[in-house]
Amino acid sequence: MTQRSGSFQAEAQAPSLAALQVITATRRAMEALEAHWDPALLEAFTDHLVGRRGRVVLTGVGKSGLIAQKISATLASTGCPSFCIHPTDALHGDLGMITAQDTVLILSNSGETEEVLKLLPSLLRLGVGIASITSNGGSRLATASAWCFTYELPDGEGCPLNFAPMASTTLQLLWGDLLAAYFMTRTGFTLERFAQLHPAGNLGARLLKTSELMHRDFPRVPKDATLVDALAAMTGGKLGMTTVMDGETLLGIISDGDIRRALEKAQRENLNPLGLSAQAIMTANPVSVESKTLAQEAARILESRKITFLVVKDGDQAAGILHIHDLLGAKVI
Template sequence: MSDTTARAVTLGSGALAIEAQALLALEARLRGPMAEAFGNAIARLLACRGRVVVMGMGKSGHVGRKIAATLASTGTPALFVHPAEASHGDLGMVTPQDVVIALSNSGESDELTAILPVLKRLGATLIAITGRADSTLASHADVVLDSSVAQEACPLNLAPTASTTAQLALGDALAVALLDARGFREEDFARSHPGGSLGRKLLTHVRDVMRSGDAVPRVSSDAAFGDMMREMSAKGLGATAVVDGAQRVLGIFTDGDLRRLIEAGRDLRAMSAGEVMRRGPRTIGADALAAEAADLMEAHRITSVLVVDHEGRLVGALNTNDLMRAKVI
């Protein structure tokens, strides 16, 4: 390892260690002297009849944007308002029903302190996330959350590093506590993330991806083996359902079953579908999540599953390729 690399690794690992210690100290404060203030902040955020407005300048502003985004995606309507723009009209976005979360490590950012009296006259609740309990920001706040750090990770102890990490973590702590208090579920998260993989998994149902109607391979139990193979080839599922006259599922026959019969040396030409089918196949309902179908297939090491109604009648089928095309797996 070169001297340059060694120095870089030393500085990098040192920065991580400083930030890790800052978070451990923050966690200890949250369990101790800051517990009441944190609980008060959660109570006020839950009681908010408007939106949560997050503000911050510089690096604190970047952190604030992320906190607002996290709150919004976890059930708490939130937006970011830049303090400098607030002084030039954007303060009109804030209403008396809102809760403002203001971030400033020093608590003395000029653009932020300039609008604090206006926010107080407006009647909005103010929650401060700051490293100084004796700052101007803290003196105007209804609730003060202490995000102070012993030192920055910057070797000059100047660039906001550990302090912004502490702010970000405290914002995440608020969001996590709020989503739990609101009873926010995976389905709720998916609705605000419809374009993501989690959204697809939690919003896509079997009925959305299954094959239905004539696309579902099916034969009667007395169908000749050759007819069953033609049905499987025509429908391309890699399997066929075997049903009775009321379309109730009796069994299934798959490509794997065919391979095993051939390996066993069975004379297939004289056999019927009912003789070679596997009884009691794995099935799923159309209203189930597609992700449940994927879990079922993985758990039982199968590549296709039949879809039935509450009376066991065949209504559809799907395989792993269908789930892959829907980007569920």
């Protein structure tokens, strides 16, 4: 680094070398964390969170504040109630959002950020649990923390000036993900719960089950129903099909294609199509899936078989009908 006219400037170097410097600094910092992180500290912090009803309140200034927002969002999305607050806003009234049941997780690379240090006395008076993520284990922030998650920067930030937060924010983010992973494991967080918290978008769609999208009130006719009865059921059901049932036992299904094939057969054999029974028209043993099947897998079956609906079963019983429009509406396909 060279100094010119009282200002700091990056050494002249190829952009690719500057980028490689960031990668190297971050990798070495991650290697140092991998070698020295304390599982017992993470376990203790996670046990503290599980044993309380409060939320995890994230805070930080500047780039650390932005990383705090991401960590808070990750915790909330994985079952740990959390929100983010700016230290200055907290000092000007937003402390009222924090209760004694909460735990505050503070991010500061130096551990000596002025706005954060001003916040500490108020947090201590509230009696909240204080945790921190910092590179300075000897800082005043670290000293005030019941749980301090530290990292090293063997090659600095990796920034051409070694000023802009680069490697440090990556390590803060990594610590946040470690905390979330421990919490998820400790609380037995499941894919089903994840889907509940992500009802929109691709993530939620990938985890939906057929039972969540199927039509439970589906059209049905008895085996001795006429063609007219079947058509009426199909029209009323608005699914382009009807099931054929013997009591609660599924015998088959009648689709638009089955109707066309029945009419062609009646014409060939000089039969009255209105005299055909539902059992004579239906397709027995229709393609079906279990109610616990992922909607994504059901979509694959529909596409591979080139059909528009599936019978959803719960054991041996028909539980519903899943139509391709349901999958399109939920953005599974």
